[in-house]
Amino acid sequence: MIPFKSLVIVGGGTAGWLAATYLQRALGANPAHPVSITLIESEDISSIGVGEATLPSLRQTLRTIGIPEADLFGRAEATLKNGIRFVGWREGGDEAAGDRYDHPFDTPIAAEGYSTMTHWLNLKQRGLMQQPFTEVGVVQPALMDAMRSPKLMASPAYDAPISYGYHLDAVLLAHLLRDAGIRNGVRHVVGTVEQVELNEAGIAAVRLKDGARHAADFFIDCSGFSSLLLGKALQVPFQSYGDTLLCDRAVACPVEHENPGGALRSYTVSTAQKSGWTWDIDLQSRKGTGYVYASRFCSDDEAAATLAACNAGRKAIGEPRVLRMRVGRHVxxxxxxCLALGLSSGFIEPLESTGIYLIEHALQLWLDYLPVRPGAQAARECYNGLMADLYDELHDFVLLHYVISQRRDTPFWRAYTEEVKLSDRLQALLALWREKLPSATDINRHLSTFGAHNWFYILSGMRHLPEHGSAQSPFIPPEHSRAALARIEKIRAAAVAQSPSMREYAQKMHAAAANAPRS
Incomplete structure (x- = not known):
């Protein structure tokens, strides 16, 4: 017995077409048990292009689907991402004043028996280290400073000596996925859902404005914040994070490069503002910029003016677009x-680029828990518990960036640092990390998106370190720690020397895409 023979996806964009192409590859390989996949999207609704940065997980997902990596550069404006640079989050200063820190993708290595995190803190608490951890303990910030690619010119598709994500145009990515899906057998229907028919199994069919009726065994809701199927038709309650994650709007505006053909940054810039933060991302032919803010403290006009000031000297490409965000998750x-993906399921504000990742993870997890017979409950309940736990963990990780800030200069920052209530889990972790450095057993989850080192990058960058240093330090001779960090410095220098500039690598891949044969 197979659980279903037909599947309808309501909604396009990145969520819908990522689901369609991934499931077509995963479920459509056996001609003896064909699964019909239909995607319905409205021509009246444009994709929300807020999430133009990704986590490294997208590489394996696209490889599985069969998208050539060069096509991301040739058709989706891709550049590569070494990590995120946070400016002004600690004290409200600028980069020149040293108020910055990095969250790279690479993991600190062990040397001389201890992690470089421990070696760095050993020297720091002895008064022998002044530099931030990411300037001495890991590799990718050196590539960020030099605007270098994390991939070498000869690196195979989707592989590199070091982990990386992408900056890309999310709308163009959806178009790339759409073409691949249609080419592989996904049925594409353009129309607007006007009615949802229910039955004992859940959803029986959807009717479009033109009168067409589409029935299926299973439905996937990719209708965005409106959540037409899961939220409206099936009335699954929504749990808001709005009282703790205060940013609920964004204004976005692409702009031209100041110097077309000049250097491209291989990292995202996140700059703290009076009522939120701005992002600045280098794509090949333009910049993606925006301001994520709390409407409680900032009007749309004020937000647009702030973004315009940040973009002074850059020519806007189109008008600024205000996006209303519903932050939280369906229970x-x-x-x-019915399975909801992307914004239909939930949303964590875009600070750590988790939007596309949550779609990927949900799809992969759903296939793991897909029951043999329709209507089975145990697998569904376990899946829902895991996804709820993941959203709550990501909520805490994003919240960490705000609540340990030393800023008290605006009502927004005072609300975060003096009023927002932390979850019991985050309170317990911060209490623990006042006494020790983060380690894997503190997280204690096999499916955690961000490991102990990711939490450490934020804590160390915000100078929120163990109050009395590391208990291991008395047992580590300082010369051992110096030797460990000297080894990292050699690796950093070699990486910069060997890596092409981000512009050079993007140009190479764009040319490869243009010259590739088309089926």
Whole structure:
């Protein structure tokens, strides 16, 4: 017995087409048990292009789907991402004043028996280290400073000596996925859902404005914040994070490069503002910029003016677009015969680029828990518990960036540092990390998106370190720690020397895409 023979996806964009192409590859390989996949999207609704940065997980997802990596550069404006640079989050200063820190993708290595995190803190608490950890303990910030690619010119597709993500145009990515899906057999229907028919199994069919009726065994809701199937039709309750994650709007505006053909940054810049933060991302032919803010403290006009000031000297490409964000999650992402993905399921503000990742993770996890017979409950309940736990963990990770800030200069920052209530889990972790450095057993989850080192990058960058240093330090001779960090410095220098500039690598891949044969 197979759980279903037909599947309808409501909604396009990145979520819908990522689901369609991934599931077509995963479920459509056996001609003896064909699965019909139909995607319905409205021509009246444009994709929300806020999430133009990704986590490294997208590489394996696209490899599985069969998208050539060069096509990301040739058709989706891609550049590569070494990590995020945070400016002004600690004290409200600028980069020149040293108020910055990095969250790279690479993991600190062990040397001389201890992690470089421990070696760095050993020297720091002895008064022998002044530099931030990411300037001495890991590699990718050196590539960020030099605007270098994390990939070498000869690196195979989707592989590199070091981990990396992408900056890309999310709308163009959706178009790339759409073409691949249609080419591989996904049925594409353009129309607007006007009615949802229910039955005991959940959803029986959807009717479009033109009268067409589309029935299926299973439905996937990719309708965005409106959550037409899971939220409206099946009435699964929504749990808001709005009282703790205060940013609920964004204004976005692409701009031209100041110097077309000049150097491209291989990292995202996140700059703290009076009522939120701005992002600045280098794509090949333009910059993606925006301001994520709390409407409680900032009007749309004020936000647009702030973004315009940040973009002074850059020519805007189109008008600024205000996006309203519903931050939180539905209490169940899988209800009866309906699975919600992306914004239809939940949303964590875009600070750590988790939007596309949550779609990927949900799809992969759903396939793991897909029951043999329709209507089975145990797998569905376990899936829902895991997804809810993941959203809550990501909520805490993003919240960390705000609540340990030393800023008290605006009502927004005072609300975060003096009023927002932390979850019991985050309170316990911060209490623990006042006494020790983060380690894997503190997280204690096999499916955690961000490991102990990711939490450490934020804590160390915000100078929120163990109050009395590391208990291991008395047992580590300082010369051992110096030797460990000297080894890292050699690796950093070699990486910069060997890596092409981000512009050079992007040009190479764009040319490769242009010259590739088309089927």
């Amino acid at each position: 169940r992402a899988w209800e009866k015969n």
